[in-house]
Amino acid sequence: MALAPKFKGQRLLFFQAEPTSPTDTSDSSESLHTVELYxxxxxxxxxxxxxxxxxxVFPAIRSESSLSPKLQxxxxxxxxxxxxxxxxxxxxSVAVLRLAPHKFWDFSSALFQNQKAYFDVSVVNETRNETYKRLAKLATESTDGAINETEMYDLVKVSDKPAEDGSLNVGNAVTNDLKVLIKMARLVGVHVSPTVIxxxxxxxxxxxxWSGEQWVEWLRKNVG
Structure with a gap:
């Protein structure tokens, strides 16, 4: 499935070839095997x-010339x-894609490392905006300041005031982007995580x- 430019931070490449001529397509995404991680x-x-x-796995791919130019x-x-x-x-994570797409994988790593802080028991006694404040702080800390904490919070916070048209389901500044990402998963019928395509x-x-060795062996077999 395609990746919209506004979500470009979700793509991880391991090799960037320099085109040798205006018609050289060696670096086209069409030539790459694609691993999608839901x-x-x-x-x-x-x-x-x-x-x-x-x-x-990623360090192994970068060091292996038979894999790095062929995978995304x-x-x-x-x-x-x-x-x-x-x-x-x-x-x-969508807010990070908006503010600093090149830091998306760093922030994702921080979220996974700190995921217990966002489990049901950890958030049940705080408001939604309080959780957003913690996430904005984590974004700033995990990206070496590339994300401004206030700007991040402004994108995810939910107003306690009705919209101009009287709507009470106002969402936040990234709601529409998240809708697109959810629709993409539904289109391919993914129901649970993790799912690999x-x-x-x-x-x-x-x-x-799977261990790293199992991943690399599988990639070698499928990439060739």
Whole structure:
């Protein structure tokens, strides 16, 4: 599935070729194998998979010339509403895409590392905007200040005043972007996290329990 330019921060590339002529398409995304990762920030199994990829698999891909020019990974937001805070943390990631797309993977890593702070028990006694304030602070801290905490909070906070038309379902500044991401997951029928799609087909054999070595072996087999 395509990736809208406004969500470009969700793409991870490992190699950037310099075109040799105006008609050279060697660096076109059409030539890349695509691994789509449907992950939820408050899912322990998503965290396990993400951390394995980040710490072991991605460095291995970068060091292996048979893989790095041929692969791209796409982070796909998989909101799971049985965890109410899932919406909030994914909204925060969309805000980061808006403010500093190059820091999206850093912020995602921070969310997974701190995911217990956003589990049901951890948020049940605070207001929605209080959770947003904590997320804005985390964004600033995890991106070395690339994200302004106030600007981040302004994107995700929900007003306690009706809209001009009287609507009480006012949402926030990233609501419409999150709707698009949710529609994308529904279009391909993804129901749970983590789900991995390889070149457009669900890779049911991929498990969150896979080691880095298993991932690399699978990628070698499928990329060739």
């Amino acid at each position: 992950l939820d920030y408050v899912c322990p199994f998503s965290a396990k998979m993400f951390n394995t990829l980040l710490t072991t 990974f796409l982070f796909r937001s998989q909101v799971q509403p049985w965890h109410p805070s899932s919406t909030l943390v994914h909204e925060a 390889f070149d457009g087909v669900v890779a049911g054999e991929v498990s969150s329990s």
